[in-house]
Amino acid sequence: xxxxxxxxxxxxxxxxxxxxxxxxxxxxxxxxxxxxxxxxxxxxxxxxxxxxxxxxxxxxxxxxxxxxxxxxxxxxxxxxxxxxxxxxxxxxxxxxxxxxxxxxxxxxxxxxxxxxxxxxxxxxxxxxxxxxxxxxxxxxxxxxxxxxxxxxxxxxxxxxxxxxxxxxxxxxxxxxxxxxxxxxxxxxxxxxxxxxxxxxxxxxxxxxxxxxxx
Amino acid sequence: xxxxxxxxxxxxxxxxxxxxxxxxxxxxxxxxxxxxxxxxxxxxxxxxxxxxxxxxxxxxxxxxxxxxxxxxxxxxxxxxxxxxxxxxxxxxxxxxxxxxxxxxxxxxxxxxxxxxxxxxxxxxxxxxxx
Ligand SMILES: [Zn+2]
Numbered sequence: 579x580x581x582x583x584x585x586x587x588x589x590x591x592x593x594x595x596x597x598x599x600x601x602x603x604x605x606x607x608x609x610x611x612x613x614x615x616x617x618x619x620x621x622x623x624x625x626x627x628x629x630x631x632x633x634x635x636x637x638x639x640x641x642x643x644x645x646x647x648x649x650x651x652x653x654x655x656x657x658x659x660x661x662x663x664x665x666x667x668x669x670x671x672x673x674x675x676x677x678x679x680x681x682x683x684x685x686x687x688x689x690x691x692x693x694x695x696x697x698x699x700x701x702x703x704x705x706x707x708x709x710x711x712x713x714x715x716x717x718x719x720x721x722x723x724x725x726x727x728x729x730x731x732x733x734x735x736x737x738x739x740x741x742x743x744x745x746x747x748x749x750x751x752x753x754x755x756x757x758x759x760x761x762x763x764x765x766x767x768x769x770x771x772x773x774x775x776x777x778x779x780x781x782x783x784x785x786x787x788x789x790x791x792x
Numbered sequence: 793x794x795x796x797x798x799x800x801x802x803x804x805x806x807x808x809x810x811x812x813x814x815x816x817x818x819x820x821x822x823x824x825x826x827x828x829x830x831x832x833x834x835x836x837x838x839x840x841x842x843x844x845x846x847x848x849x850x851x852x853x854x855x856x857x858x859x860x861x862x863x864x865x866x867x868x869x870x871x872x873x874x875x876x877x878x879x880x881x882x883x884x885x886x887x888x889x890x891x892x893x894x895x896x897x898x899x900x901x902x903x904x905x906x907x908x909x910x911x912x913x914x915x916x917x918x919x920x921x922x
Contacts, residue, residue, distance in 0.1 A: 654803070670856035728806070742856070
């Protein structure tokens with residue numbers, strides 16, 4: 579057990595949290611959604627985001643123990659656990675992004691720290707620093723093609739891949755959990771700008787915005 | 793635009809994702825206190841400015857954020873290879889001068905690109921040097 583002090587960044591008794599898109603007026607845009615949308619945007623706010631750093635071999639053992647999946651060792655790999663709710667993505671040779679359902683980040687961090695003991699590693703809860711936006715629909719890929727120089731053709735970007743790249747002249751993580759869905763992990767400070775970009779880029783295909791509930 | 797192969801991401805990415813960081817393979821003096829001012833100043837401030845092969849440090853700033861090395865030709869701008877930190881280049885000014893080919897770029901001893909240039913142009917350049 580390491581002696582790092584931890585705190586729950588989202589304790590149950592906390593005051594209301596705000597998503598980075600709280601200022602973006604999603605509800606208003608959602609009311610004007612297209613009837614037969616080519617692209618659908620949905621924010622998945624308040625997920626737990628953890629950055630995991632360290633050697634792949636040590637981390638792999640702990641991740642297997644705690645999440646039951648092995649650490650994706652290949653560059654750009656993205657894997658999900660059995661029920662598809664938790665994901666791990668390769669970000670760099672010694673860095674991974676873990677995304678888990680709301681409220682799980684703190685317990686997960688604790689369990690990982692216990693499993694890792696005094697190994698050389700770092701875990702940082704970045705849940706408050708970024709948010710996830712889902713992009714779906716038959717024209718979703720075309721919106722991405724307008725937004726990033728990265729090749730999103732299925733031949734080059736199969737399901738189970740994720741990359742950090744330039745997006746709308748800002749930075750975002752672009753992921754493809756399955757054939758039908760794209761995910762964007764947006765930095766808090768870029769989120770509103772990227773959301774507005776997506777609305778602008780998606781308008782011509784018929785755009786629907788779904789509210790994330792809060 | 794360059795299309796640069798990141799040896800850590802193991803794929804080509806747009807130049808926009810990278811930043812150049814100057815000359816590669818500059819070793820910090822093991823014992824700075826024992827350095828003369830000239831040696832320390834050389835380490836801090838003085839860099840090569842070759843015509844031809846240059847080994848450079850780059851960072852994949854929007855991506856894996858790792859530093860790595862690029863061997864680049866300063867005349868043709870051709871990127872001859874990229875390799876990870878701690879590794880040594882397989883293509884150097886010496887290896888090219890000894891006649892080895894790297895991809896489709898072959899440099900003359902003076903660093904001019906000779907493949908793709910007309911014989912007359914090469915001859916005139918060589919003549920100018922002689
Ligand atoms: Zn990279």
